[in-house]
Amino acid sequence: MKRRYITYIALIASLLFASCRDEETIILSESESIENAIDTNANPYGFYLLNEGNMGSNKATLDFMDFTTGVYHHNIYAESNPNVIKELGDVGNDAKIYDNKLWLVINASHKVEIVEAKNAKRIAQVDVPNCRYIVFDGNYAYVSSYVTTIIGDVNAQEGAVFKIDTETYEIVGEVKVGRQPEEMVIKNGYLYVANSGGYNSDNYDNTVSVIRLSSFTQIEKKEIAINLHRMRIDKNGKIWVLSRGDYYTLPPRLYRLETNSNGTIKSVEATNLLCSNFDICEDKIYMYNAPYQGNSMATNITYTIANIETAEIEEERFIKDGTESLIKVPYAIKVNPSTKEVFICDAKNYVSSGTITCYSPQGTKRWSVFTGDIPSSIEFIYK
């Protein structure tokens, strides 16, 4: 009797001790062939897609699309860099290629990561607090940041632009700008920074900071419109900047800026173009608009093309096969400069896989593929 019970207990105990836990392996990339996507002579021959990942999830991931093989490679960073502790990081905010190197701005990991553009192998990491976007000029990279390390009034919430040497990967300068600066463009030795003030919904920033790169000082802070975010320069040298509006009564709107030869802003034009995000290719502005409509999901999202000269819409719908209804939350837009294909990222519910969809210049869906969580930055790679 006794022995039987002891046997039972021993049996239960041994079952419990039995291990069911494997060694944790790094997450490997997965490849997927995409029909309709092969173009053996393509140049750009592919693109990198940086997925943000929801804040705190450490799920910033890097995908690579190879047009020459038609293969989409999911989540390649950990496999290329198995020794990086906790992988790529938290909230991948921007990705740009410069001088055969891919620069990845990882916002909540407070770092800019530099990898080889050809294989995504790590070269260096530069710590930049709360970094947002990156642009390049000569031997320097410029990174906007929501915070500054320059001592000042904390309540002023000033952000900064950090200057990084592209040879040594060291921070060599920092200049204060407005509150929560976002995208930037460079023109003739001057850096233009869109300040958002997005942390204060009752007091947005409304300025563009102009930085003279030779002295790395702010020479002007020009009032444009509240809550500025996206910024692009067109082939005529005019700067387009997007005001996100206040999400209630003020809709998001594009502004067109002209500059003087001394870098200062000559004119500010509020256009009739309302959009949530845009990209410029030659003389066309590709944009989508998800208007604010209270507490519901946006249903009447529009995808339009405008002209940079007239600043008027010239094509009411650039997706013509009705497939735009499959997009829940458009999050990024990019035009392939050589094929004029339009790529649109869908963030879905932010906490599961998004998608990227390729539309032909004629406005029909060519292909679509699942991405990481919150696909946000597309960067083409050239031969």
Add this chain to the structure above:
Amino acid sequence: MTLQQHIKSIIAVILLGIAPTTIVASEVEESAIDSILLQLNLEEVNITANRFREMTPVQRLSGKELEKLNSYSVADALRHFTGVQLKDYGGVGGIKTIDIRSMGANHVGVFYDGIQLGNAQNGQIDLSMYSLDNIDELAVYNGQKGEIFQPAKDFGSAGMLYIRSRRPKFESGKNYHLKVASKFGSFATINPSFLLETKINDSISVSVSAEYLTSSGEYDFRYRRVTPNGTVAYDTTATRQNGDIRAVRVEGGVFGTINDGYWRVKLYTYNSERGIPGAIVNNVWRRGERLWDNNTFVQGTFSKDINRYYRTMVNAKYAYYNTHYVNNDAKLIEVDNRYKQKEIYLSTSHAFTPFRFWDIAVAYDYQFNALNSDMANFAFPKRHTNMLALATSFQIWRMKIQGSCLATFIKDKTATGDNEGKKKAFSPSLLFSLKPLKNGDLTLRAFIKRSFTMPTFNDLYYTDLGNASLKPEYATQYDGGVTYMRQWERKFVRMFRIQADGYYNRVTDKITAYPKGQQFRWTMLNLGEVEIKGCDVATEITISPANKLFFTVKGQYTYQHAIDVTDVNDSYYGDQIPYVPRHSCSAAVQGVYDGWCINYSFIYAGERYSGQQNIAANHMQPWYTHDISLTKEFKLKRGSALKGTFEVNNFLNQAYDVIQNYPMPGINYRFTLSFEI
């Protein structure tokens, strides 16, 4: 209660460590015979003896059994319950919430000494704030209690956790009881506590209890990954930062008995300052969030059996919660927000017994909640809640049927006058229980219940995010189960119990944060549907292989198939919902011999996913911990006792996360010394 009954109850208290109101005097004598069971403090003896108290699945941990488990807080102890998922952000001060049967934390009602703990702001009760120091019993009910004489709120939630603090107990001939104790442990933890109970006269006693907790929260954690060929990709150990806590809890109570009734008044105050350690992500090893909490409440209960046919009870509570949140990380925006919550609660319950086999009850509760903050564009919401419950039960032969319906009406007001709303919801339930055997060892049961959770103030009115048009979120449960329990006297096997339940739950109109379409803009929507099929099994056996030597083995197993069925087009349709393992289990072995006690416990949570999609990137490995403790009690002169416990927790030093990127402590130690007189 007559004087004779009262004396019997006091005997019961001394012998069994349970409170007078929970037992019937005649049962004391039956159970008191077996001193072994007393030593192990197996309260179930009494509970099952009282027929049909438990019509729904219930699990309890109480008295000494609770002490023996290696637990700091209420949350730690709950890991030993089946069907319960604990979200634990790690460490002494990390937030801990429970979820019963995968329906979500907001469907769990947490009651402290019979009155529900509230958080109108976000509906979450952080169980790390409730220490085990002064706790007599934890009980988890699925559905609701099998009683009908209770406040309307007790009919409300899909699952309930009842935390019962210690009530005064005195050894014969004494009119006071004093206990001083202190715990010392890893992470620079020091936790002294004090309890004094005195008897003013035969019908009134007073208790004061206080506790201080300090801990650095600094523990080493490890992240290790390998490449597919087995070489180490990385293997890093770091120290958890900003997880420190300082907390003071003071409780005072006055406990009175009257003829056929009782009354109690309780004051509770908890003050803490803690760091929020935050997620460990690439390049971030320390964060700067701090939180100050002050939770204070005063509550009272009065209950009296007026005559054979009519019983009445009144409950009242006033609560004040003050939260101060600061984020002073130089890399992030400065945040400094204060929130103040007020709650007033009144309840009256009435039970009628026209015939011995038939009970009818009616209860009405009123609650007022207000939330203030210094946040910009704050709505300053206020809520009036009216609850009316009707219930009846029949006991025929060895069978009992109970039906109840709770109607809840809420009315919200905001400072701006916008977005005000009225909402109502009904929560019906039907419970059935049968004891087919004459000796009462076997119980069969089934219940159906539809319950709801009202949207919280954050869901409705949070600046830029809230959605005032939200509807309540519903949970429907179908459960069927069986319990078999038997005791023997002076046999090798002293007690055996097994309890199993199968269930099907459906959560509909689930309140979910959803992007609006613009970047960074979210809203709350009744968008979400979860289907849960599950099975809970719990078993326990006590044996006595030799004189004065006892072993108890307990085991629990939970199976949860909880899938998202919101929309066929979602990438996660049909996938297991985040953080719910398919399989989980726990086991504990306790050995007792002449003042010595050894306890071993094992907790296992199977593989699960950190995100909605069941893909490799979201996959989390199973985790399991082994804890062991040794206790020795020394009887001293004049009835005083000195007790020492040494514990080693997670002794195989497993590195694991319960919530992704929130590492848990590895091996850690604790020593407890207590003196009682």
